[in-house]
Amino acid sequence: MKKYYPSKAALNFLRLVIAAAAIGLTYVCFRYLHSIEILMYILVGIFWGGGFALCFIFLPLYFAKTSYSISSDIISKHSGMIFTTRQLMRGGSVQYVTAVITPFSRFTALNFIVINALGGKIFLAFLSKKDAAEITAALNRAIEKKEW
Amino acid sequence: MKNSPLHIRSLFSHRQHPIKILGYTTKSFWLLLIPLARSLIAMRFDIATWLKGWWLDILVILVIFAYAVLRWFFVTFKIEKDHIEANTGYFGLCKTSIPYSKLCTICASQGVLYRPFRAYKVYFDTNSGSRASSDIVLSLKKSDYERLFAYFPMDEKGRAKFTHAPERKSVLIFSLLFSSTLSGVILFTTLIIEVSRIVGRELEERFISTVNEYMQKFAIKLPRYVVAFAMVIILSWLYSFMINVFRHWSFTVTRQGDKFIIKSGFVSKRYHIISAEKINYIDIEQSFLMKIFNICSVHIHCSGYGKGRREIAVLIPITTFSQVQSSLSLLMPETPIPDLMIRPNKKDIKRFLFVPSLLCLIVPIADFVLIRLFPGWREVIRFSAIMCVIPFAWLLAVKIAAGFVTGTGEEKKWITLSYCQVYRFHYIIVNKNKISKVTYFQTPFQRRADVCNLRINTFGESICCHSVKHLPLKEAEKFVDDCGILS
Numbered sequence: 001m002k003k004y005y006p007s008k009a010a011l012n013f014l015r016l017v018i019a020a021a022a023i024g025l026t027y028v029c030f031r032y033l034h035s036i037e038i039l040m041y042i043l044v045g046i047f048w049g050g051g052f053a054l055c056f057i058f059l060p061l062y063f064a065k066t067s068y069s070i071s072s073d074i075i076s077k078h079s080g081m082i083f084t085t086r087q088l089m090r091g092g093s094v095q096y097v098t099a100v101i102t103p104f105s106r107f108t109a110l111n112f113i114v115i116n117a118l119g120g121k122i123f124l125a126f127l128s129k130k131d132a133a134e135i136t137a138a139l140n141r142a143i144e145k146k147e148w
Numbered sequence: 149m150k151n152s153p154l155h156i157r158s159l160f161s162h163r164q165h166p167i168k169i170l171g172y173t174t175k176s177f178w179l180l181l182i183p184l185a186r187s188l189i190a191m192r193f194d195i196a197t198w199l200k201g202w203w204l205d206i207l208v209i210l211v212i213f214a215y216a217v218l219r220w221f222f223v224t225f226k227i228e229k230d231h232i233e234a235n236t237g238y239f240g241l242c243k244t245s246i247p248y249s250k251l252c253t254i255c256a257s258q259g260v261l262y263r264p265f266r267a268y269k270v271y272f273d274t275n276s277g278s279r280a281s282s283d284i285v286l287s288l289k290k291s292d293y294e295r296l297f298a299y300f301p302m303d304e305k306g307r308a309k310f311t312h313a314p315e316r317k318s319v320l321i322f323s324l325l326f327s328s329t330l331s332g333v334i335l336f337t338t339l340i341i342e343v344s345r346i347v348g349r350e351l352e353e354r355f356i357s358t359v360n361e362y363m364q365k366f367a368i369k370l371p372r373y374v375v376a377f378a379m380v381i382i383l384s385w386l387y388s389f390m391i392n393v394f395r396h397w398s399f400t401v402t403r404q405g406d407k408f409i410i411k412s413g414f415v416s417k418r419y420h421i422i423s424a425e426k427i428n429y430i431d432i433e434q435s436f437l438m439k440i441f442n443i444c445s446v447h448i449h450c451s452g453y454g455k456g457r458r459e460i461a462v463l464i465p466i467t468t469f470s471q472v473q474s475s476l477s478l479l480m481p482e483t484p485i486p487d488l489m490i491r492p493n494k495k496d497i498k499r500f501l502f503v504p505s506l507l508c509l510i511v512p513i514a515d516f517v518l519i520r521l522f523p524g525w526r527e528v529i530r531f532s533a534i535m536c537v538i539p540f541a542w543l544l545a546v547k548i549a550a551g552f553v554t555g556t557g558e559e560k561k562w563i564t565l566s567y568c569q570v571y572r573f574h575y576i577i578v579n580k581n582k583i584s585k586v587t588y589f590q591t592p593f594q595r596r597a598d599v600c601n602l603r604i605n606t607f608g609e610s611i612c613c614h615s616v617k618h619l620p621l622k623e624a625e626k627f628v629d630d631c632g633i634l635s
Binding site for chain 2: 073074082083084085086087088089090093095117118119120121122
């Protein structure tokens with residue numbers, strides 16, 4: 001059974017995106033809400049507070065608590081910070097695999113895999129490009145060879 | 149000229165029944181015909197003047213009709229010995245071939261419009277494809293229908309068969325219990341809208357004036373909005389009830405060999421042929437009232453059955469819980485009903501009551517606050533609060549019962565999942581091989597008590613999840629491992 005984790009590159013990329021969004025929203029607030037100062041400062045506070053919580057609490061916890069395991073007969077996913085889930089999928093029920101590889105994913109790690117089975121699916125998010133390719137190849141090989 | 153009948157015959161062979169052309173016209177086609185016919189009558193059948201005055205409307209209708217004929221022309225099919233092939237979609241561009249061995253359900257229906265023309269609508273369903281629609285839908289002539297069903301004989305001589313035909317009163321009770329006000333409201337509103345589109349606003353106005361009359365009668369004792377609300381609920385529910393009665397009247401289910409033959413319907417006759425091995429699970433369903441009276445309804449989950457509009461995938465409409473075992477042993481002898489082995493701990497039963505108790509508490513608080521804020525609306529707010537608290541209090545009672553009946557068990561290759569989903573109790577019997585995914589879900593409160601919600605996904609065209617709540621985590625894990633659910 002090989003274990004995979006979401007890539008740290010995705011965490012850093014998401015932090016960058018959130019920081020950029022916070023800066024952009026702050027600019028919009030200063031530009032258009034300067035006449036209502038209280039509202040402007042409240043909104044700016046919310047954006048930066050929310051951004052900080054996302055970047056340094058929510059996302060690191062999400063990345064730390066998420067892991068995927070692929071073995072010859074079971075695919076499993078552990079995830080969740082407040083509500084924890086452990087999903088186990090029977091390999092034999094897998095019908096097909098959908099891989100979403102975004103441009104520049106070597107740097108952003110925005111690679112996703114959806115494993116579709118009869119009556120259920122498992123979503124593997126933020127995998128490094130290498131891991132995504134490896135998992136997709138392994139699953140497709142197993143489906144083709146009918147190992148399951 | 150000599151060959152012309154042959155040409156005509158070849159035009160119609162491998163094509164659907166010509167009645168389907170009407171089905172391919174737009175929904176508003178009839179709306180265009182009414183003013184045209186009315187004008188023709190008004191002009192005392194003076195065709196020349198009529199054509200001159202209404203040529204654009206006639207042209208539009210002809211175009212719609214020609215387009216429908218073209219669609220009918222391009223949709224072709226072949227009934228072979230081991231598979232069916234159909235060119236469907238716009239201009240027959242989608243070619244689908246389904247081997248009979250892959251079919252889960254074949255459904256033939258004959259509605260009021262189809263019966264005089266001896267046409268049948270046949271739905272073919274496999275385990276893949278869309279959940280909302282069938283893989284192939286064809287309107288067949290009687291000869292094609294008979295040719296197709298010769299490969300799926302309804303009565304195989306020399307093979308034992310068992311037929312279960314519930315009494316009419318059972319069908320009535322079933323329709324009574326499975327009629328929903330919400331679906332009734334939707335259907336009733338659709339009916340009123342559709343009818344008012346065809347015959348104008350006359351009927352709608354007459355209905356409203358009748359409602360007003362009744363409202364005036366009752367206005368001495370009850371506020372008008374209460375009467376209006378009650379009328380909408382009662383009429384909608386009655387409509388849903390009538391639909392259910394018509395749909396499930398003369399219901400019979402026959403098991404012969406590896407297939408089920410289900411016949412039902414009063415206005416629209418329906419025949420389902422279901423492959424027994426393609427049934428994903430059996431669901432013994434109960435509402436709280438049914439639980440009190442110890443009756444239940446047995447449903448099956450199989451692609452294609454229960455897919456039609458307002459159709460319930462029922463196997464035994466109404467039976468007592470004690471009779472289920474004997475009925476199922478005849479209809480599905482290979483399926484045991486495993487007893488529950490793991491249940492929530494007694495101290496965890498309070499967890500079932502958390503949400504409904506909270507909802508029951510919120511309503512009086514909201515009522516108190518809103519009356520203080522809007523004293524002029526006191527009557528409406530109080531009425532709404534009472535209307536809200538009734539379903540929440542009912543939910544509380546249901547969840548108390550759920551705490552005692554939730555659990556899971558195993559026998560041979562079969563797993564039982566007993567749980568309550570909102571107001572409905574489900575007792576699922578599923579073969580281990582039809583389970584695709586197992587999830588252990590924990591909230592922070594459950595994590596502290598080491599309990600979990602065991603979610604089991606079964607085979608189906610769409611995501612099919614059964615959640616057995618508040619089971620001890622370690623016991624649930626041991627159960628999944630010991631039963632070899634995922635092996």
